[in-house]
Amino acid sequence: MRYLLFALAAFCIPATASAHAFGLQYTLPLPVSFYVTGGVAAFLISCFLLIFVQDSPNSRAWVATLTPGFSRTLRRVLTALFVGILLLGLVAGVFGHQAAFNNILPVLFWIGLVLLVPYLSAVVDGFWDMGNPFRAFVAWILRLAPSSEAGAWRFGYLPALIGYIVLIILELFLNQYTTLPIVLAGVILLYLATLVVGSKQYGIDTWFWFAEFFSLFFRLAGKMAPVQLRERRVSLSLPTERLAAKGTEYITLVIFILFALAATAYDGISETALLYDVANTMAPIPVWAIQFVIFTLMPVLFFGLYALSMRALRSIVGGTQSTRAYMMRFIYSFVPIMLAYHFAHYFPLLVSTGITIVPLFADPFALGWNLFGLSSFDTATALIGADTVWYVQLASIVLGHAFAAYVAHHIALREFGSVRKALASQLPLIVLMVFYTAFGLWILAQPFAPGVV
Amino acid sequence: MDRKKIAAITLVLVGVGIGYTYLTSSGTDATSQTQVFEIEIEDQTMVAGEEMPQVRKGDTVVFHITADAAEEFHLHGYDRSVDIGPDETATLTLLADTAGRFPAELELAKIELLVLEVLP
Numbered sequence: 001m002r003y004l005l006f007a008l009a010a011f012c013i014p015a016t017a018s019a020h021a022f023g024l025q026y027t028l029p030l031p032v033s034f035y036v037t038g039g040v041a042a043f044l045i046s047c048f049l050l051i052f053v054q055d056s057p058n059s060r061a062w063v064a065t066l067t068p069g070f071s072r073t074l075r076r077v078l079t080a081l082f083v084g085i086l087l088l089g090l091v092a093g094v095f096g097h098q099a100a101f102n103n104i105l106p107v108l109f110w111i112g113l114v115l116l117v118p119y120l121s122a123v124v125d126g127f128w129d130m131g132n133p134f135r136a137f138v139a140w141i142l143r144l145a146p147s148s149e150a151g152a153w154r155f156g157y158l159p160a161l162i163g164y165i166v167l168i169i170l171e172l173f174l175n176q177y178t179t180l181p182i183v184l185a186g187v188i189l190l191y192l193a194t195l196v197v198g199s200k201q202y203g204i205d206t207w208f209w210f211a212e213f214f215s216l217f218f219r220l221a222g223k224m225a226p227v228q229l230r231e232r233r234v235s236l237s238l239p240t241e242r243l244a245a246k247g248t249e250y251i252t253l254v255i256f257i258l259f260a261l262a263a264t265a266y267d268g269i270s271e272t273a274l275l276y277d278v279a280n281t282m283a284p285i286p287v288w289a290i291q292f293v294i295f296t297l298m299p300v301l302f303f304g305l306y307a308l309s310m311r312a313l314r315s316i317v318g319g320t321q322s323t324r325a326y327m328m329r330f331i332y333s334f335v336p337i338m339l340a341y342h343f344a345h346y347f348p349l350l351v352s353t354g355i356t357i358v359p360l361f362a363d364p365f366a367l368g369w370n371l372f373g374l375s376s377f378d379t380a381t382a383l384i385g386a387d388t389v390w391y392v393q394l395a396s397i398v399l400g401h402a403f404a405a406y407v408a409h410h411i412a413l414r415e416f417g418s419v420r421k422a423l424a425s426q427l428p429l430i431v432l433m434v435f436y437t438a439f440g441l442w443i444l445a446q447p448f449a450p451g452v453v
Numbered sequence: 454m455d456r457k458k459i460a461a462i463t464l465v466l467v468g469v470g471i472g473y474t475y476l477t478s479s480g481t482d483a484t485s486q487t488q489v490f491e492i493e494i495e496d497q498t499m500v501a502g503e504e505m506p507q508v509r510k511g512d513t514v515v516f517h518i519t520a521d522a523a524e525e526f527h528l529h530g531y532d533r534s535v536d537i538g539p540d541e542t543a544t545l546t547l548l549a550d551t552a553g554r555f556p557a558e559l560e561l562a563k564i565e566l567l568v569l570e571v572l573p
Contacts (some may be wrong), residue, residue: 024556026554027554211561352530383531383551383553385510385573386551386552386553389553
């Protein structure tokens with residue numbers, strides 16, 4: 001039903017509305033030297049970790065207690081801030097200028113929510129939970145219309161996975177519509193409606209834990225954070241323990257993480273000359289159809305490779321658990337790679353388009369306002385050279401790989417007891433991680449298709 | 454510290470050193486130039502001119518633009534614009550001090566004309 005409504009909304013778009021020029025990136029393909037260096041570095045770091053790291057991680061944390069009053073105030077401030085931003089975006093989306101680059105909503109959503117919040121969550125875990133505007137909205141609705149007894153939850157993370165797949169499809173295949181402010185506002189309102197219905201049926205806590213994909217994605221990113229913000233407590237610790245302590249009980253979470261990885265990889269490859277050359281050989285099949293087939297096959301490939309590596313691991317260690325169990329145990333070691341992929345790919349967009357929030361905030365409804373004198377802010381001052389971007393991308397992917405290998409090694413030490421067995425078990429995982437890392441760098445090194453920016 | 458660990462650390466340090474040397478030696482040491490590009494626009498289409506002009510970081514880029522109708526030539530990223538029209542050839546000059554790929558378009562019609570590549 002939501003797709004029908006969306007399609008109808010798409011056909012009602014005024015002819016003058018335009019998504020043109022939203023989300024421009026000014027990057028250049030990664031030079032071969034960076035690609036080779038990154039791949040070699042990933043391999044060497046993996047070898048280094050296997051040889052050098054033979055002890056369990058230091059799980060000590062520095063903890064500070066927050067007073068009830070401070071904690072309550074912090075929650076209220078964050079909630080008010082995020083709810084205010086959500087309302088501003090929705091009002092601007094419905095009533096503001098309908099060109100994407102003249103409206104604050106597309107930047108708030110595609111850059112602020114989809115990119116900035118997960119990266120901030122990887123630094124400070126828990127701030128989104130404290131001020132989640134979606135949850136605040138749903139809780140307010142449920143106070144007006146309380147639900148009866150919540151239904152039993154039997155779906156794992158499947159609804160979150162489906163929601164995330166829908167988001168990626170909207171982003172990659174329908175962005176000429178979903179960057180249009182009024183369409184985007186409609187999508188967000190529809191999503192809020194699903195959150196209300198799901199929370200009413202299964203309870204707000206259950207729904208926001210298992211089915212609200214933004215919360216899930218930010219929570220996964222937060223597993224990397226050195227700072228954790230909780231009710232009445234803030235702590236500082238290495239994130240290794242949170243990633244290595246235990247796995248997941250749900251295979252749907254394994255699929256979610258691997259899909260996130262594959263989706264980013266697909267986005268990187270979707271506008272390369274290589275894909276267009278392949279698509280042209282299959283004419284008259286349209287390019288978008290080829291792209292969609294690759295989009296559906298990429299997660300299958302990533303999942304298959306991961307399953308194979310776990311199967312090999314099980315054989316090497318003579319494990320008594322199933323391959324599925326090992327997949328669920330080791331999956332958190334791929335969170336650093338997932339986030340590093342994501343950051344390397346979208347960092348240029350975060351900077352080039354994110355900076356436009358400054359003049360847009362000064363005039364969110366395109367009425368000629370000049371709040372705080374920021375309308376004339378020169379966004380070109382935030383232009384980052386492609387050469388600088390290369391170093392950031394290379395560092396992100398290599399460091400993500402290094403941390404992933406480090407976590408996987410600690411999981412193996414916990415699972416298999418002996419150092420020798422743990423080392424042996426790592427071979428298929430290291431091969432897979434080096435492949436993912438090299439593949440990510442290879443994608444970044446591909447030339448763009450003509451006409452693509 | 455045992456020999457294995459010493460070997461591992463040495464291996465990593467050597468790898469980092471080689472990688473750094475490889476990365477930093479990849480670029481050329483060309484002197485800056487002034488690159489001039491002639492662009493002719495008819496009926497909102499670029500009928501003459503390069504679709505992907507390439508320059509080096511540090512070059513001075515000059516666009517000479519002739520058009521059969523009034524419009525605005527806008528270079529994204531650098532955020533530089535010049536009004537164009539049938540009366541005279543418009544000129545846009547800029548210092549390419551940031552590497553990357555930067556599209557230029559007819560601002561009013563939202564039609565992309567070319568992509569300027571500034572190589573490091």
